[in-house]
Amino acid sequence: METKYQIFISSTYEDLKEERKKVEDTILSMYHFPIGMEMFSAADEEQWEIIRETIDSSDYYVLIIGHRYGSVIKNGDEAGISYTQKEFRYAIERHIPVLAFLIDKSVAVTPDKMECDVTKKEKLQVFIEEVMTERMIEYWTSKEDLANKVMNALNKQFNRGKRPGWVRAERVKLEEMQAELVEMSKKIRRLEEENAELRKNVVEKMPKLTVDFEDISKIEYHSVSINDIEAEYLPITEETLSDSGLMGKISKQEIDEYNDSLPSEIELKGYLEELKVFRSIEKNKLPFTVRIDNQGNCKANDVNVRVIVPEGMIILDSDMLKDLKEPEKLSTKENPIDKYFTKRFFGAAEMALPNSYLNMGLGGLSEILPSITARNFSINNSETVEDNCLHIWIRNLLHTESYQTEELYLVPIMAGKFDVDIRIICEEYEKEVVQKFELNVGRG
Numbered sequence: 001m002e003t004k005y006q007i008f009i010s011s012t013y014e015d016l017k018e019e020r021k022k023v024e025d026t027i028l029s030m031y032h033f034p035i036g037m038e039m040f041s042a043a044d045e046e047q048w049e050i051i052r053e054t055i056d057s058s059d060y061y062v063l064i065i066g067h068r069y070g071s072v073i074k075n076g077d078e079a080g081i082s083y084t085q086k087e088f089r090y091a092i093e094r095h096i097p098v099l100a101f102l103i104d105k106s107v108a109v110t111p112d113k114m115e116c117d118v119t120k121k122e123k124l125q126v127f128i129e130e131v132m133t134e135r136m137i138e139y140w141t142s143k144e145d146l147a148n149k150v151m152n153a154l155n156k157q158f159n160r161g162k163r164p165g166w167v168r169a170e171r172v173k174l175e176e177m178q179a180e181l182v183e184m185s186k187k188i189r190r191l192e193e194e195n196a197e198l199r200k201n202v203v204e205k206m207p208k209l210t211v212d213f214e215d216i217s218k219i220e221y222h223s224v225s226i227n228d229i230e231a232e233y234l235p236i237t238e239e240t241l242s243d244s245g246l247m248g249k250i251s252k253q254e255i256d257e258y259n260d261s262l263p264s265e266i267e268l269k270g271y272l273e274e275l276k277v278f279r280s281i282e283k284n285k286l287p288f289t290v291r292i293d294n295q296g297n298c299k300a301n302d303v304n305v306r307v308i309v310p311e312g313m314i315i316l317d318s319d320m321l322k323d324l325k326e327p328e329k330l331s332t333k334e335n336p337i338d339k340y341f342t343k344r345f346f347g348a349a350e351m352a353l354p355n356s357y358l359n360m361g362l363g364g365l366s367e368i369l370p371s372i373t374a375r376n377f378s379i380n381n382s383e384t385v386e387d388n389c390l391h392i393w394i395r396n397l398l399h400t401e402s403y404q405t406e407e408l409y410l411v412p413i414m415a416g417k418f419d420v421d422i423r424i425i426c427e428e429y430e431k432e433v434v435q436k437f438e439l440n441v442g443r444g
Contacts, residue, residue: 003165009036011064015113022143059163061091069124100137207300214289220444221412224279254336261333274327293402301427307390308421314411412441
């Protein structure tokens with residue numbers, strides 16, 4: 001079956017009109033189809049789509065290079081290169097076979113066919129080097145020499161028979177092709193139906209991890225007071241002495257020395273906050289455990305779970321609780337009032353002093369608790385509490401099985417509703433899974 005090929009001719013135009021015409025006539029004499037820029041406006045970017053589609057539909061790309069670089073693209077990503085160079089790069093990108101022909105340096109040409117612009121001369125040389133990379137080129141000395149070399153090169157390419165080309169419809173056995181297409185359509189439809197049926201029976205293998213809190217049924221917050229401790233650091237005033245019946249019985253020097261030894265307001269506030277945290281933990285700690293279930297149909301690998309406790313609650317592990325110590329009292333001189341009554345009554349009961357209620361927050365948490373503690377660590381799992389967040393790592397968790405942490409402690413520091421943020425990721429998950437666990441804390 002005889003095949004006709006479409007050959008795209010690319011070059012600068014004004015300086016190579018005669019050479020292009022000779023090559024086109026030669027291709028026509030070979031009973032193939034030459035096509036080129038004569039039908040386009042090379043300076044018009046709107047015509048590039050037509051040029052691009054024409055190159056796409058061509059079987060071969062013939063590039064003719066003389067002594068001129070050609071019109072330069074002014075805008076876009078390829079600004080600065082010529083339209084001929086742009087056509088060449090597109091043909092390479094589309095894997096169109098390129099046949100390149102470069103004018104021999106010995107050929108004498110008129111000045112109007114030479115590139116005068118220094119910048120364009122440099123760009124022409126760079127373009128030639130680009131064309132010569134990874135391909136052979138042929139040199140031509142005249143339009144007749146060029147036409148012969150194009151014809152010989154094309155015939156060699158035709159003999160390879162790797163391009164689709166064009167065939168007259170009357171030479172194609174349409175009935176056979178139609179029957180073959182119908183049969184192929186039936187096979188495709190049958191395969192699609194079989195594939196759809198198989199998909200119904202395929203169950204995606206995926207773990208399904210869930211997190212729950214065990215042993216938490218009722219949470220209550222019991223308020224704590226630090227008024228008794230605050231009273232110990234009140235300065236001695238004339239009113240205090242008068243109420244105690246000690247006016248004139250304690251020297252001014254003793255009183256001044258004692259008042260000067262009292263902690264600053266900032267020191268006292270920090271100490272009271274730490275103490276309130278300590279008492280809150282002692283009074284409100286609630287033991288619980290975290291349970292992780294794999295309800296999916298395959299093993300979960302490299303499981304990472306973060307339990308992020310909101311403000312208003314504290315999470316502790318047993319080691320943190322064991323290491324918890326009451327803050328040391330602030331150092332002061334001996335209270336002269338206490339000293340007076342001790343001396344007079346030989347260790348009688350301490351004097352009850354008036355005090356005021358101080359409503360403090362729990363900013364002292366970081367001072368009395370370790371900032372990080374790693375617990376229950378092994379090569380297969382670990383549990384870590386850090387920055388009020390529980391980190392759990394499990395090497396793998398079989399489906400239908402569960403993992404339970406060692407005993408933890410939750411400490412409410414106020415009443416209300418709280419959302420515990422739970423984030424789960426494993427090797428099989430594409431992205432992190434987020435769960436919310438609501439906790440209601442009542443007043444005790």
